[in-house]
Amino acid sequence: MKKITLLLLLISTFCFAQIPAGYYNTATGTGYTLKTQLKNRITNGHVDQGYGSLWNLYTNTAFRDTNYENDNSLLDIYSENPTGPDPYNYFSTSQQCGSYSNEGDCYNREHIVPQAFFDNVAIDPMKNDPFHVAPVDGKVNGLRDNYPYGRVNSPTNTTANGSKLGPNYNSGYSAGYSNTVFEPLDEFKGDIARSIFYFVTRYEDSMVSFYNNTTVISKNMFDGTANNALSPTFLKILITWHNQDPVSPKEIARNNAIYNYQGNRNPYIDHPEYVCQIWSSVCAALSTDNFELEETTSIYPNPSNDGRINISTTAELNQISVLTINGQVIQKITNPNLIDNTIEISNLPKGFYFVLLEANGQNITKKIIIN
Template sequence: MKKNYILIFLLSVSIGFAQIPTGYYSSATGTGYTLKTQLYNIIKNHNDQGYGALWTLYSSTAFRDNYYENNGSLLDMYSENPTGSDSYEYTSTSQQCGNYSGEGSCYNREHLVPQSYFDNYAVDPMKNDGHFVVPSDGYVNGQRNNFPFGKVGSASWTSTNGSKKGNNLNSGYSAGYSNTVFEPIDEFKGDIARSIFYFATRYENIMSNFYTTTGASTDAKVMFDGSNNKAFSDTFLNILITWHTNDPVSAKEIAINNRVFQHQANRNPFIDHPEYVCQIWPTQCATLSTQDFVSLDGISVYPNPSNNHTINIQSEVALDEIQLINLNGQLIQVIKKPVFNNNTYSLDNLPQGFYLLRLSSENQSVTKKIIVN
């Protein structure tokens, strides 16, 4: 795992490509839970558009596949196959649920923090919040149910894109819990973590109310600790921080953050400023950073900028995958299990432009911005 949890690159990407209003975060000057409260004061009182308006939100370009098949179908984190053809796709708003008999029947609105966790306290505006209520296949959403997100050891059920349900792996960064959890694929783990960090910040003033209200989902409850400030139990805070760190902010998230801001007039701070996570929860980040994981810190990419349409990647660590992504979020090239020559791999014949180069090894990844002149 990267020793540096405050990812300077992510900050530069988010500032460079997200449409953050000037001065939006000017009052976010603290650290720890003080910073979290400052962010709460910035994003609270958003304009609740109602539950039905989410269907219209999902029909916008930001929620469509402009990154993988690039065909404008609904981008569903539970059916999208980032490296191949999807088993099914939703191309029409008429495919909203409805009844479902299996995957591919219809899509609905999934609360990444289950609605059953908070609706005995208050339904609105949480039920309608576009930052953590996302479109997903209805059947897979039903399989996820109210279970917390976690690291599955042995799967009892697996979706067509590899999302799975089963007992939590009670070791490593996910130690401390062994009951049923739901695990999305690596491509979207950071997206989900940042949505849940948003939830704990936007509703900071009533997090303890959700937890103590009679009838709050016990499956979802294990993710939280009943406090307004720390918000999360130790196990699930470690899981979310790890996912946030290993899966950096993507162009998809930036586009959705901008669109939801237009929809309800508040932003997800952890997409705009990923470094806020470890500024708010520094103890947990420091603990995770001492664990013995593969480090990708020593990778070098050169020349950058490139004037000969070639980029060289030098790494002492064996890489599992190289992804080249343009600034529209489109996946230009994927190299699985690249074969290195003297610890170096070259990408040739690159068109002129700006790119994100994502390098992965085991459960770790690092993203670099490159320029080809």
């Protein structure tokens, strides 16, 4: 989504109802001033619970699958299949790694911002912070290694749920980098972006020393400054993912659980609009990039009375995704074949949906209603 859409506004309102009264009263600025205000807010009250206690936190319902199969398995962003059966599941704490050689052997603790980026300066509390330390399959954790997150068109490795490792797609919103990156599923890209925005905000004062004291490849995500923090290519990637994959109920539940656990919150889950209030020039540039696609695309009939819509565009689409209001992908078409610049999507159940269209680094989201 190129702007704060109805979905983001709805979610912002829902999130606000979960926030302790007055929690963000000091967040009154814009730009880097706002970022520092948020840093002070989420540092105050943060009580480090240690690395070992994460295992117990991961048994909390907020870290379990209550959105997809609803089977109370561990919600692992590297193995969850949002549109069908998972390739494997973890239920018990006894399935922690351990040695592993294959997917499904065991799960461990994945640092979304790799530990190797900061451990030459300090370990705690960054190592132990569940806002960027997630329970994931051990094999895939090792495959991701210390690589940045990015877009992969030609994967060298593909995981059981479709996450990809390979050279970054050096075009569109991800232009400017061509080395190896790891691409998660669309369903979890916003989660990862907001985790990284949290990290560069909560640990703002340390970002320069982290950057200057490491040579790990994930360093390329950052620019060596405290304020902007993120390098141009990866800031565009993360803002695009943040907009394409809005805050979902699973993130809200996780945010509340972590607040109860360690006393602070992720402000970008509570207030998604903070991202573009801080990095406003990049958000504006991304919006301009999407103008041409917006102007040449239409969806009809809308509302639809028979579960079918037509997408008409002169753009060469790379992907079409249909998402529920909760952000769950129910249909995805890669490299769609348009006939006379039109493609039909059918078998849509009654409901309210968003259609995400991607073309050469541009993306727009359209609202549709199926009666």
